[in-house]
Amino acid sequence: MGRRGRNRGRAVNGILLLDKPLGLSSNHALQRVKRLFDARKAGHTGSLDPLADGMLPICLGDATKLSAFLLDADKYYRFRVRLGETTATGDTEGDILQRRPVDGISAEQIREVLPKFLGEIEQLPPMYSALKHQGKRLYELARQGVEVEREPRKVTIHALELGEIDLPEFELSVHCSKGTYVRTLAEDIGEALGCGAHVTALRRIGVGPYTGYPMHTMEALEAAAEQGSEALDALLLPIDTALTDWPAVKVSADMAFYLKQGQPLLVPKAPTEGWVRVYQGDDFLAVGQVQDDGRIAPKRLMTGG
Structure with a gap:
């Protein structure tokens, strides 16, 4: 029973730039968005006062693994x-x-x-x-x-x-x-x-990187919800847009296999320090951090589910 409860909702992944209205707390805004998307998992990136309006990035699915990075952003x-x-x-x-x-x-x-x-x-x-x-x-x-x-x-x-x-x-x-x-x-x-x-x-x-991006009002979300989940999902930004100022590295299918097991990898021509985005082809696989020995350790794996 408990496991079924945890998996309730859709496995939807992405970032919604909500134009939070005045008078609504960030948590109430989050819960309304989560219900509209019927999302299995959702989180926001730091509270915006009820008396303030404007951008509140809502992270859905795998994007919740990046919430802390947006919380620390300018x-x-x-x-x-x-x-x-x-x-x-x-x-x-x-x-x-x-x-x-x-x-x-x-x-x-x-x-x-x-x-x-x-x-x-x-x-x-x-x-x-x-x-x-x-x-x-x-x-x-x-x-x-x-x-x-x-x-x-x-x-x-x-x-x-x-x-x-x-x-x-x-x-x-x-x-x-x-x-x-x-x-x-x-x-x-x-x-x-x-x-x-x-x-x-x-x-x-x-x-953070979301300056000059269009935001979506609650009214726009409710109108999209009436058209179905595809119309709602079309409003989402890809997860990796949260990290556009980070360097990107690409790995082979074999390397991706070991990365998904949580193993650090030595990636040719990768940065020698800091955080990176890891891709296999065009697929965003993980957030990685360069270790002292030069290997990239996966810190947040994207499951897609």
């Missing part, structure tokens, strides 16, 4: 900042804690402040975050009125571009490392301007 956001008000949550959900005048703050001052936040910076994780303290999520403690000490974390802001300005609000686009808190970034920019700030809108527009 992220891209577009967000709107309101100056002069700080809130308990750093966004519009929280109560306003303080109001300060914004008279005299200009677009030029904003442009002058932004370069200070480029490169490696330290951020203090907000209380309204999913980090855990003694087994409890920080946001759970925050809702109880409890504040705990947090350690600053290093993150990297690769790019920060100013968009539309309609003071006291303005728009920013950011390319950042994993673990960056956009709400904290907005708050820190507000403090640097001497007036405080919070986020009024937040949209994720890219994850």
Whole structure:
């Protein structure tokens, strides 16, 4: 009985770039997608706040073996900042804690402040975050009125571009490392301007290699589901698109046999270090890692089932 339960659903493999709507948690979005595809196995690549919309890659089948790599990937956001008000949550959900005048703050001052936040910076994780303290999520403690000490974390802001300005609000686009808190970034920019700030809108527009890719709304998925599984599957990206910036190596049928047994292989002309994608012909077989002796050890095998 237990085995039959585990195998329930279709053996569908691929990556769906979901345009997650506002107000829906990442887990609820994942479960809806999994049901629509009738997928045996599914996972997402790191939570996107219910108050944020945009790209949430959903991994189906073998793609779930690559979730961790997308979780560690850079992220891209577009967000709107309101100056002069700080809130308990750093966004519009929280109560306003303080109001300060914004008279005299200009677009030029904003442009002058932004370069200070480029490169490696330290951020203090907000209380309204999913980090855990003694087994409890920080946001759970925050809702109880409890504040705990947090350690600053290093993150990297690769790019920060100013968009539309309609003071006291303005728009920013950011390319950042994993673990960056956009709400904290907005708050820190507000403090640097001497007036405080919070986020009024937040949209994720890219994850890792997935920048400029089309996303699919829940409504589009539901419409495709009415046409059948083939229409849904046509929306999926191949699994190896998650690793397009990794070098690829090809192996023979004999080598593939041993690779599938979990044995490291010496592959001619392969990279001498790091991670690689392993193929037999056009078939994506595995994620491999180069060992000290130069052999490639399979770390994630693609089963196709």
